[in-house]
Amino acid sequence: MRDRVKKFLSRMFYQDKVPSSVILYGKEGIGKKDLGFEFAMSLLCHERVYPPCGVCVSCKHIKVFYQKKPEELKFYGEDKRGKKVYLYIQGDHPDFIYLMPEKGEIKIDQIRGVKDFVYLSPALSKRKVVFIEPADAMNPFAQNALLKVLEEPPYDTHFILIAHRLEKLLPTVLSRSFLIQVPPLTTQELREIAHIEDPFILELAEGSIKIAIDLKEHVHILNTAKDIIEGDILTLYKRSLEVESWNQQDQSTLLRILQAMLHKRYMESKDPSDKKALDLVSMGLEYLNKGIRLSLLLFQLKGGNKNVSYKSKISGHQQNSSS
Numbered sequence: 001m002r003d004r005v006k007k008f009l010s011r012m013f014y015q016d017k018v019p020s021s022v023i024l025y026g027k028e029g030i031g032k033k034d035l036g037f038e039f040a041m042s043l044l045c046h047e048r049v050y051p052p053c054g055v056c057v058s059c060k061h062i063k064v065f066y067q068k069k070p071e072e073l074k075f076y077g078e079d080k081r082g083k084k085v086y087l088y089i090q091g092d093h094p095d096f097i098y099l100m101p102e103k104g105e106i107k108i109d110q111i112r113g114v115k116d117f118v119y120l121s122p123a124l125s126k127r128k129v130v131f132i133e134p135a136d137a138m139n140p141f142a143q144n145a146l147l148k149v150l151e152e153p154p155y156d157t158h159f160i161l162i163a164h165r166l167e168k169l170l171p172t173v174l175s176r177s178f179l180i181q182v183p184p185l186t187t188q189e190l191r192e193i194a195h196i197e198d199p200f201i202l203e204l205a206e207g208s209i210k211i212a213i214d215l216k217e218h219v220h221i222l223n224t225a226k227d228i229i230e231g232d233i234l235t236l237y238k239r240s241l242e243v244e245s246w247n248q249q250d251q252s253t254l255l256r257i258l259q260a261m262l263h264k265r266y267m268e269s270k271d272p273s274d275k276k277a278l279d280l281v282s283m284g285l286e287y288l289n290k291g292i293r294l295s296l297l298l299f300q301l302k303g304g305n306k307n308v309s310y311k312s313k314i315s316g317h318q319q320n321s322s323s
């Protein structure tokens with residue numbers, strides 16, 4: 001699966017037909033960023049090979065860049081009123097910049113900053129690369145500003161965009177870009193990349209390295225999830241009460257694991273009660289930071305307490321907290 005994307009990129013590269021904007025898209029945690037980064041490195045590589053040579057001056061700079069913390073590489077500019085604003089991340093490679101969200105969003109000032117970069121001549125390599133990750137973090141203003149650049153693309157600059165959800169990008173941006181779908185990893189690929197042998201984890205991760213590693217690092221959460229789904233009613237009650245004292249991060253991980261398990265179960269059974277449990281867990285994830293009683297929600301996974309609607313519990317809680 002992965003090979004197919006690489007072959008495609010390779011052909012594009014050697015036929016010298018790399019579009020000015022390429023969007024690699026697909027599910028979160030499947031290695032899109034690494035693929036895109038490797039491709040960017042090739043575009044700048046002095047040996048002009050894909051995969052990149054890894055030893056030329058250009059490749060060396062990019063490698064150093066990849067190892068450094070973003071905080072060390074932040075580049076600032078000025079907005080219209082002369083106020084200092086964060087623009088992008090740039091290491092020692094003069095022809096490569098990396099745009100990432102600041103406080104969850106990529107803003108218009110950041111794209112304006114990129115514009116100045118785009119119209120300079122490359123200094124170390126033959127071309128320049130602007131890497132945007134995740135591109136779906138660009139707000140609509142930023143996307144419109146990017147669109148203006150893409151409408152008159154500088155011939156020696158490539159934009160590599162990484163996106164988890166295409167629907168968050170403007171149709172106009174999509175139509176100016178070349179879209180490449182990155183498929184989830186196969187179980188075999190996942191085993192090799194994440195060094196995981198547990199078949200349960202490999203199956204549950206559904207092709208995502210991120211989820212697989214998350215599961216591997218949180219075995220106690222995984223076991224709690226198994227107990228909740230597979231254990232008897234007393235085990236369910238016991239575990240649900242324990243979970244109440246966990247921190248929110250772990251509670252959220254637990255709900256995501258439960259979601260994956262229930263999703264899998266529902267896909268196999270098509271049983272409405274599994275669907276109901278899945279919806280309940282999804283709702284839990286949505287309301288987790290609004291202070292829900294997680295144990296109450298988990299109790300209902302076995303269909304207990306059927307007369308209590310969970311939504312009324314939530315609104316009840318909100319009423320209490322606002323009074």
Ligand SMILES: [Zn+2]
Pocket residue numbers: 044045046047048052053054055056057058059
């Ligand atoms: Zn190189």
